[in-house]
Amino acid sequence: PPLWSVVNVAGFEKVAKRYLSPTGWAYYAGGAEDEVSLMDTGRLFRMITFRPRILRRVEPVSTAVKILGFPSSLPIYISPTGSGRYAYPNAESVLARAAGKEGVVYCMPTTAAHESVFEARSSPDQPLFFQLYTTRKQTKALAMIKKLKALGAGALFLTVDSPVLSRRERDEQAKVTETPGVSSGDLKWIQQATSMPLILKGVQTVEDAVLAYDHGIQGIVLSNHGGRSLDTAQAPIITLLEIRKHAPHLLAAGIRDKFQVFIDGGFRRGTDVLKALALGASAVGIGRPFLYSMTAGYGEAGAVRLLQMFRAEIETNMALAGATAIEELVPEMVNSERAESE
C-alpha cells in the first residue's frame, strides 16, 4: 500500500503482519509465554486519563528535550531491536539515517554492524547510543565498549532484564534461535571501563531504581523488554507510578542533568508518551513500530513517516492538554488513580 495511506502505528502493524515472513512476524510481534505483559500496556494507558487545562496560550508548541545531554526534537527515541533484517536490509543503518533526519536518538542493538551504522549518520554530531547485554563475556564486552567509544557512541544501554533466555513460544514454533549467555551481577567493571553515560535498561521495581541511582548510574529504562522476558512482570508504567510514590526524588526536574528515567514497552500513540512524561519520565523508547515501519519495502521513508506521525500526535495533543513545552507536562495533567489502585 502507498505510504500515505498508513496513518498511525496500528496501520504499520497491519502492513507488517501482511508483508513479513511468518518467522519475522513471530519474532517481532511475540512475547513470553501467555503474552500477558505484552498485552497489558495498552489497557493501562487507557486507564490513565488526561486532565486538560483550558484557555491557555498553546502556540507555538515545542517538543524538544535533552536526552543524556543530547538535543532531541522529540521526547522519544528508537529502542534497540535485534534481527532488523526481517523488516529491511541493513535495518540498523536505515533507522540511524531516519533518526538523523528527524533529529532523534537511535540506540543500536548489540548485534548491529556498528561501523556501518555510524557511517549512516546524517552528520558527525548526530548522537547514537548502543546497547549491550549483561550476558556478554567480560572480555568481549570490554572490546565492544572500546570500539563503540572510538566510533563516537554517546551512551551505553546495558540490558539487565534478560539474564537467561526467556520462553518465547511463537519463536519456538517458528524456529527462531538466539544464543544463551551467563549473567553478571557486578557492574563495577563496566562502570570503570567506560566514560560515557551508563544506562540500565530493564529496571522493573522502585527498589532497583533506587539502587541504580545510589550506585551513580546515569539513568535507567523502566522496561520489561516489551513483554518478551518474564511473563506477567508488571508494566513499566506501573513501575513509574511506584517510583512517583516511594522515591519521587528520582524524577525531580533538578536532577535530570545527572540521572534520567526512561521508559519503554507498548507506547503506540502520542498520548501514551505524554502520560509517561507527565508522570515524570524523561523520554520514551519505541521498539516494534520502527521495525514494522520499514516493512513492505518502505525502508527509511517508512521510519521517517513514523517519526512524523509521533511528532504530529505529540504536538497536537500537548496543545489540547494545555502544554507548550515538555516541562509543562506535570503529574496534575493526568489522573492515574485507577492504574494506581490496580
Ligand code: FNR
Ligand atoms: C527487542 N528488544 C531488545 N532489547 C535489547 O536491549 N536488545 C535487543 O537486542 C532487543 N531486541 C529486540 C528485538 C525485538 C524484535 C523486539 C520487539 C524487542 C526490546 C526493545 O529494546 C524494547 O524494550 C521493547 O521492544 C519496547 O517495547 P515495544 O515498543 O516494542 O512495545
